[in-house]
Amino acid sequence: MTMSMGFFLKKTFFYILIAFLSCALVASQGVNRSQLMANVQNTKDCVTTFSSENNRVSTQFCKNISQTSIEPTSSSPFTPDQSLTEKERFLATITQKLSIIPVPNSFEYTLLRAYGSAFVNQIPTIKLPPKVLFTNDQETKQFQLTLTMGKVNNTSNCELQKSAADAFNQARAQVQIPLKSGYGASDCTRSFATNLRFWQKYANNNTLEKVRQGKETKILGTVAPPGASQHLWGLAIDLRVSNEAQIQALNQNGWYRTVEYDVLHWTYVGLPKERLTEFGFQNKIVEGINYWVTPL
Template sequence: MKLPIRNKKIIPRIIRKATFISIVILMIFILVASNEISQHKLARTAQPLNGCLSNDLLACTDTSKETILEPFIPNPELNEQQRFLSAIARKLPVPQTGTYEYIMLRAYGAVFVNPNVGIKLPPKYIFANEQETQEFQATLTMGHVNGAKDCYLQKPASDALNKARSLQKIPLKSGYGSGDCTRTFNTNLRFWHKYANNQVLAKVKQGKETKILGVVAPPGTSQHLWGLAIDLRVGSKEQRKALNQNGWFQTVGNDVPHWTYVGLSEENLPLFGFKKQLVRDITYWITPL
């Protein structure tokens, strides 16, 4: 059957148009694939931190952002403080020495080296009020602590804790309550006023008072606000071993019931700069600042 002359002209145009579209799609696919490969190589080979190998630790800046594809390991040639701060600088600016933020980083900064990709860290070291705290907590993926009433932590932290508690019976400090787990800003403030006042806070900010930090955290600075700390009643080596094997450690000196989800194995804590401190037969892993 012979095709009309009009159809004979249209069909080649359709074929040419389809061929052109196919070529364009192929080119786009090649460009996208090439870009993904380049980004992957860049993420693997780019230096994550600029200036961290120099003497100026405050020059450490995060240049890798979300392109980090492999677990971060500090340069073992750096000293303890440099290794710790290099891990911090990947996520937050390192505050100036002597500032209130630096003092809080020294006391409670263990959480900021947590390598677990499922953990979300706050965008700042100190929250100013309840609104800032709630806005951050609303972005978290929370998990329930088994056998506890109204006790929630960030899910990787609760999963690790539940695993430890499946190995050993480890009760909460209060036995049940949310005050042991993730807290509101107002709860943090209430605890502060129970043990201290504004005059003490002023001394803390000036670096003149530090002992209180092992008793209670100043408003807006508690690790409990991030959903990465819990108060427990621990009295045996077996309980401590179960917690340590699942990334939980005591990181706030003299705060016996306080446990922090660091997400590292005990053997890797020194690599990240943590210093081992033994106080009344209790091992604390404190920051090297």
């Protein structure tokens, strides 16, 4: 018998002995297989292979599990510290999405207060704008071209970001929910030009200046200033909701009224109702309508 063959047989006998003792341990101590393997691998993860050459047993590598860590990814959901105030929880959450938070009392901060609910969205496939206000049509189009869109079922040209469209279609599968106009694109994702046209229909430059100065904010519940609408982001839809069953179906699929006085407007937040307060949302009833608003 050669030395290499003897070595191989000794190793084989050793592993058979280990297997026998392991079975005996399981039988006598009640330790299941997963527990046993967990104990064996508590410090090192080794890959052992048999080499056909010379009938040798060889260990390729061992990795120390204690040195392995799971790094958070951009798609990992974020939950703010619940010891913080509502405002602090909200700001801590949107900081994950917005690189620059508007300065309090600024025009952009006013817009964030009115329309910033969407920045809490934790759905990995949802894309949020880099800021609360687009300055022109070109900037808006550049952002919209990066979006993955989906169609709202049984409409001709109503599109939303795909995850938002899927969630709305699921709500509609539960109960009939008509769009404001019945089918139109203006109810869903809008262009900068459409946003501007709506503003000019309900307001003017004088009104815009008052909003900039913080002297007029109720208009924001009727129409968004040019470049500020959630409809530009593919995360808002205008609906004719008239009963509790429709509201429940929308809420169950992450859709909420988030803009005070805008009864028709629904925002895709993507959170179950019971978790909204975790992120600082405040429940507010205005003229008998239930809204979930930002705490700013």
